[in-house]
Amino acid sequence: MASAQEADIKKLKELNEKWIASFITRDTATMCGIYADDMELVSPGGKIFHKTDLLKNLLSPDQEFFSSKVDSVRVRIFGNIGLVNATSTVHGKAAQKEFTVITCYLDVYEKRNGRWYAVASQVTVPDN
Numbered sequence: 001m002a003s004a005q006e007a008d009i010k011k012l013k014e015l016n017e018k019w020i021a022s023f024i025t026r027d028t029a030t031m032c033g034i035y036a037d038d039m040e041l042v043s044p045g046g047k048i049f050h051k052t053d054l055l056k057n058l059l060s061p062d063q064e065f066f067s068s069k070v071d072s073v074r075v076r077i078f079g080n081i082g083l084v085n086a087t088s089t090v091h092g093k094a095a096q097k098e099f100t101v102i103t104c105y106l107d108v109y110e111k112r113n114g115r116w117y118a119v120a121s122q123v124t125v126p127d128n
Contacts, residue, residue, distance in 0.1 A: 009075045011116055012082045012109055016073055019107075019118070020088050023065040028055050036110065036117035044103075044125045065092040071102070082109040082116060101125055 015034055022030045031054065039051040049057070057063070073086040084107040091100045108120040 005077050008077050008082060008111070008116070012075045012077075012084055013073055015109070015116060015118070016075075016084050016086060016107065017070055020068045020070050020090075023058065023068050023090065023092075026058055028058055031055060031058060034118050036112070036119045039118055039120070041121040041123065044123055063092060063094040065090060067091045080111040082111070083107070084109065 018030050019034055021027075022034075032051075035051045035054065037051060039054070041049045041054060043049060068088060068090045071087040071089055073084060076083045076085075085105075086107075087102060087104050089100065089102050091098070093099070102125070103123050104126055105121055105123045107118055109116045110119045111117075
């Protein structure tokens with residue numbers, strides 16, 4: 001039988017996969033279930049986005065995502081806090097230009113009333 005910590009790690013990996021996949025389908029319902037109401041994301045450029053900003057951006061006609069995949073993921077649990085440290089590759093189009101970008105990110109989840117919610121994220125685009 002899996003330990004509670006192993007179950008939490010599995011759940012956070014699943015949420016990470018759903019988060020990345022939701023870019024392709026523009027699935028705001030899934031994102032609403034993942035993001036806490038007080039969610040904050042810091043972009044590679046240092047701009048802070050809140051939950052409503054993130055959902056609005058997901059639906060923006062100015063950008064489109066063709067594919068996204070998680071390349072690597074590491075999850076650590078500290079009580080009711082979970083850290084997801086991962087990299088993903090995203091292919092899409094923004095401002096009429098196609099792009100492929102590798103992102104490194106650290107997502108912070110908090111377990112609230114038995115459910116995991118993303119409360120913070122820091123995204124970085126590494127130099128190649």
